[in-house]
Amino acid sequence: MGRPGLAVDLHRLVETYRAAGVEVGLETDADTSRLPLLVRGTLYRVVQEALANAARYRTPGSPVKVCTTVDPGGVTVSVANAGAPTRPSSSGGYGLTGLREQVSAIGGTLRSGPDGGRWLVECRLPQDASAVRPTLVTP
Numbered sequence: 001m002g003r004p005g006l007a008v009d010l011h012r013l014v015e016t017y018r019a020a021g022v023e024v025g026l027e028t029d030a031d032t033s034r035l036p037l038l039v040r041g042t043l044y045r046v047v048q049e050a051l052a053n054a055a056r057y058r059t060p061g062s063p064v065k066v067c068t069t070v071d072p073g074g075v076t077v078s079v080a081n082a083g084a085p086t087r088p089s090s091s092g093g094y095g096l097t098g099l100r101e102q103v104s105a106i107g108g109t110l111r112s113g114p115d116g117g118r119w120l121v122e123c124r125l126p127q128d129a130s131a132v133r134p135t136l137v138t139p
Contacts, residue, residue, distance in 0.1 A: 006028075006032035006033065006035060006040040006043060006044060006068070007028050007031070007032050007033070007068070008033075009040070009044050010026060010028070010044065010047055010066065010068070011026060013044070013047060013048060013051065014026045014051075014066060017051055017055060017064070020055070022051075022054070022055045022058075022064060023061075023062075023063040023064065024051065024063065024064045024065075024066060025063060025064070025065045025066065026066045026067075027065070027066070027067045027068070028067070028068040028069075029068070029069050029070065030068075030069070030070035031070075032068060032070060032075065035070070035075060035127060036127070036128070038106060039075060039106075039125050039126075039127065042102060042103060042106060042108070042123075042125060043068070043075065043077045043123060043125065045099060045102070046077060046079075046099055046103070046110065046121065046123040047066055047077055047079055049095045049096060049099055049121075050066075050079035050096075050112075050121035051064065051066070051079060052095070053095065053096070053119075053121070054079060054081040054119065057119070058081040058082075058119070059081070059082070062081055062082045063081070063082055064079065064080070064081045064082075065078075065079070065080050065081075065082075066078070066079050070127070072127075073126070073127070074108075074124055074125055074126045074127050075124070075125055075127060076122065076123065076124045076125075077122070077123050078120060078121065078122040078123075079120070079121045079122075080115070080118045080119065080120045080121075081118060081119050082117075082118050096110070096112050096121070099123075103123055103125065106125065106126075107125070107126050108123060108124055108125035108126065109123070109124050110122070110123045110124075
């Protein structure tokens with residue numbers, strides 16, 4: 001028996017936020033269990049960080065929506081919270097910046113910011129990201 005798919009993992013993650021009182025919707029359009037472990041793990045980590053930020057900074061009472069889409073070119077996950085999100089000028093954290101570097105290292109993109117009255121975090125990874133070998137730089 002193999003490892004549970006990303007959809008199962010994301011469902012469990014979303015349930016923890018729902019139990020804490022955050023209204024979170026989860027949509028997925030495909031079986032993500034066939035994605036390489038590196039892709040599933042990276043996407044999970046992106047959603048984890050985006051949900052933590054949404055729970056902290058969203059407009060009180062606004063819902064959060066998580067969507068995953070798989071197509072022949074790759075997989076996309078987006079996390080959006082409705083309303084007019086507020087963000088401090090600098091939180092002092094490295095969450096999204098660090099994730100952006102991780103995503104980039106395996107050939108993906110991560111963007112975050114205001115998007116039509118909501119805050120959006122969107123990550124796109126190639127399905128074959130496990131074939132990408134990050135270059136290690138040693139001093």
